[in-house]
Amino acid sequence: MASVTLENVSRMYGAVTAVDNVNLKIKSGEFVTLLGPSGCGKTTTLRMVAGLEKNTGGRIAIGDNVVSDSEKGYFVPSERRRLGMVFQSYAIWPHMTVFDNVAYPLRIRRRPDKEINDRVMNALRLVEMEQYAERPSPALSGGQQQRVAIARALVFEPEVLLLDEPLSNLDARLRTQMGDDFRALQQRLKITALYVTHDQAEAMALSDRVVVMHGGKILQVGAPEEIYRRPENRQVAAFFGTPNLLNATVKDCRPNGGQYYKLSVEGQGWSGDCHAATEMPKGADVTVMVRPENLHVRDAGQVNGDLSWAGEVSQAIFRGSHRSIMVKTPAQTLHVEASSLSHVDIGRPVTVAAPVEAAWAVRN
Amino acid sequence: MTIIHNRPLDDIAETAPTIAGNAFTRAFSGGSLWRLIGMLVLILILGFLTIYPLAMLLYGSLHSTPPGMAGEFNLNGYRSIMTTQNLIVLANTIGISLAKTIPSLTIAVFLAWIVARTDTPFRGTLEVLITLPFFIPPILTAMAWGMLANPQVGVINMVWRWATGATDPLVNIYSYGGVIWHMCQYSIPFLFLFMVDAFRAMDPSLEESSRMCGASRWTTFRKITLLLMLPVLTSSFMLSFIKGIETFESALFFGLPAGIKVITTDIYESINHRATPDYQYATSLSFAIMGLMFLLVIWQWWMLRGKSFQTVTGKGFRPSVMELGPWRWVTFAFCVLFFFITVVLPIGQLMLGSFFRFFGFYTYDMLTLEHYRAVFANSEFWRAVRNTMVLGLLGATATMALGAIVAYISVRTRWRGRNLVDSMAWLPWMMPGMVLGVGFLWAFAMLPGPIPIYGTIWALLLAYIALGTPVSVRVMTGAYHQLSYDLEECSRVHGASWFQTMWRIMVALAWPAFAVGWVLTFFGIMRELSASILLYSVGSETLAVVLMKLWANGNAEQVSVIGLMMMLLVIVFRWVQLSFIKSRISKL
């Protein structure tokens, strides 16, 4: 397994910049996910690594070898990059059996029949599809096709595995299960994987690191928890779920001993402490992010040191796993995710509270 | 705030990446040199097949003598076609084509509706029967109808006289009506095939909601079905009209004897039926008709711009059909009648003609097998069978291969020059067989001495390939459009080169369409008369040409024998096609 390096990689379509100056290093054995809204350039980035698209700027290396360098006009075609890829449509060739599909990368490389047989069966076993080897491939369900596509991508031990929204055609339950299975497989085989998705939950659950993209640019790269809890800007913060974003002004800023800073902030009708990545001058305008699942609804007036807002319940929606409660405060309406067992009456005055660790400030 | 995407690169490249491969592999990475060579070869081939004969046509029309003879450049050719007589020829051509297109389209729409949208019994079988005439060479039906509706000795008129005691014939095939009648027999199944899928793909709820609003079946058909079909009807109309202008056989058999001339027969006559062939006249006229075709194609394009063509989705989507009640037997009878008139009658006539000593004298003591013996003993016949088969097999294969390559390049690559290749392959669309024949006549004559194509079977082969290419490109384009790009790219990523991908994925997946196109082209070659008749020479006759020669000598009996054989061949081929290919793919 090899690393993948993208240096200042860009891709223009006429005047449209689909990918804009992307820098990324994927370590060997690492699982990196490209995440972003539709049209942000994820697929284009992946296809440039695959060699299906030429980068118009920058260079790409797989392992220690440059595979594409736009300045030097150097380009290694797809088939010589030793990659495995799972397409969104799976691209299972309908005129071949499951076995033939998986054997294809080996047959192309003219391996002996014995070896082909062993490795194909191994790969199929890995995805638990060995009993389907002789099936004609159109006679497979979506989930089975997806497994075959993974087996085919893994069969000749590629340098890097590329996956473009491989789970998006599956139903919700299967998606989670296949995702977990695939993550386990990736961990076991130590595969370098570059994975594209627009599903945040999937990205969190699978990846070592997540790359958040927007408009062809990388907004932030980091471990899932890092990105979720400590986004670098409002855009990244807003991308995951429906966080509460409150405007505030910095009153005080001091290092908290670790790598972060502790801020005292004041908003409309509330004040309190929160964390931030960088030092902020006094009086700076910031956005404080508090996630709905970290907020608690308490009886009015009950305050114990944390951030708190006074308001009244304006809406409560039962969602099965939890209850969405809207609380109208002087600052803005806050979205709280409460236990589905909790019961609140609409119109009741309450206090909404959050621990300091749950509040994160980014500069406007 | 740190800006991550401009972070310095030192943590990115731990070891400096190296560029693998030597200068040579670098220069040719992506196979651009081979691609360039390949494109050049393709452009040369297409150029030879389409541009070159066209250029020679232009040369011929401006030059006073045939190639190889001293002469001068002048406009006499164009001057000589500007006559009032030719105005009548032009009016005939357009008038006849219009007169056949309108009834053909009406009947074809009706048939397509019956087969695709109603509960008429045995629709599947009816569909096969209705489309059969499309595969029968028009020359066969022309000869059969020449015998059936001959004013003196035609069976129809003899029965009529016997039944009514009248002395005047009921029908005379040698007339405007006869020409149009014969053209319709080919046009109707052609249009049917062109439209039936669009009828099938239509959402039935659109019709049903009209019925719910209180409209009768007939009103629904007129106001909803027809209007929804308007784009496909328009394109069918234009296509049929253009084909009508190109048609040669009908006007040759039934028009010329009655003094009705159209442009194609006029070109033919000026070369074959004059004491000294007037080549400059023929080439000028050819160029003029091409101009006309060009205008029509532009018009077609203009009428259809913005309108979406039929999109056949039809994935497991089985539209409900309209229940006709007792009327379904009427529609059934209509289809059977169509089949009877266009297939059974001509075949019956050919059988009749082949077993009696003289055509027109059908009495018991005239029964004989001598015509079969004569045909089977005729070495020219066997040579023609061999030629037709060789040309059909080679021609269909080469045409489809060319079409497959051109379609691939224009649909699935972004190579430079793909539009050029595509339009070159489309050029013969505007050239009637007769015109292309004249062009190739010149083109072969102008070739330098050591390339003796003229007078050989290769001359015919090249003309057939040129004539068939637009259709083959179209068939393959459709096929490629249905294959997702992923299938191809997936193969590349997993290590297959471009050629391996072509062979193992594209060819493997596109071959059913290839096979359909192959059979179509094969039938096209068997049918071809107008270019063959100009380009054949002794030794390279095709079956159609042999038939023509026998017919011209008044040997209707042997014509019947050969015609019957060809019919048999057509039916066998069609049967093979339906049973082996149709099971795998949608029909054409």
Ligand SMILES: Nc1ncnc2c1ncn2[C@@H]1O[C@H](COP(=O)(O)OP(=O)(O)OP(=O)(O)O)[C@@H](O)[C@H]1O
């Ligand atoms: N062949 C092309 N020509 C022109 N523009 C293109 C082409 N391919 C992609 N683009 C543009 O590049 C941008 C990025 O496209 P890309 O397919 O990478 O998006 P994506 O992030 O994969 O989105 P999705 O989640 O919808 O798949 C889009 O704005 C798209 O319109």
Ligand SMILES: [Mg+2]
């Ligand atoms: Mg995408």
